[in-house]
Amino acid sequence: MLSRAENTDVALVWIFGVVFLFVILGLLSFWPATRGHWSAVFMAAPSVLLGGFLSWSLVTDLRPDYRLPDMWFLFPAPLAVGVVAILVWASVRYSDSSE
Numbered sequence: 001m002l003s004r005a006e007n008t009d010v011a012l013v014w015i016f017g018v019v020f021l022f023v024i025l026g027l028l029s030f031w032p033a034t035r036g037h038w039s040a041v042f043m044a045a046p047s048v049l050l051g052g053f054l055s056w057s058l059v060t061d062l063r064p065d066y067r068l069p070d071m072w073f074l075f076p077a078p079l080a081v082g083v084v085a086i087l088v089w090a091s092v093r094y095s096d097s098s099e
Contacts, residue, residue, distance in 0.1 A: 019054070019074055022047045026081030033089035040089040044082040051079025 029043035054075035 016074065019050070019078060022050045022078040023074075023081055026078055026085055029082070029085040030088060033085045034092060036089060036092040041086055044085040044089075047078040047082030048086070051076055051082060055079055 026044050026047035029040045029047070031040075032038075032043065033040035058072065058075055
């Protein structure tokens with residue numbers, strides 16, 4: 001029988017797989033964002049939310065004895081990609097409407 005300590009590698013693969021998936025979703029939202037389409041916000045919003053939660057978990061000290069995963073620096077990546085995609089969408093959207 002496997003103990004919890006032996007099974008954490010599988011959990012870390014899932015955690016970083018989800019982070020990678022949301023980074024890809026945020027990157028894909030640049031395509032409609034450059035055209036000013038409303039779907040860019042809906043594609044980037046999950047990346048912003050997940051990145052915000054992961055960044056918050058890095059900042060708060062919920063468990064001081066907890067060891068961070070080796071690739072913890074990737075946690076803010078979905079937040080950064082999603083926010084930039086929304087900013088691109090907003091700049092395209094409002095620059096087109098002012099003409």
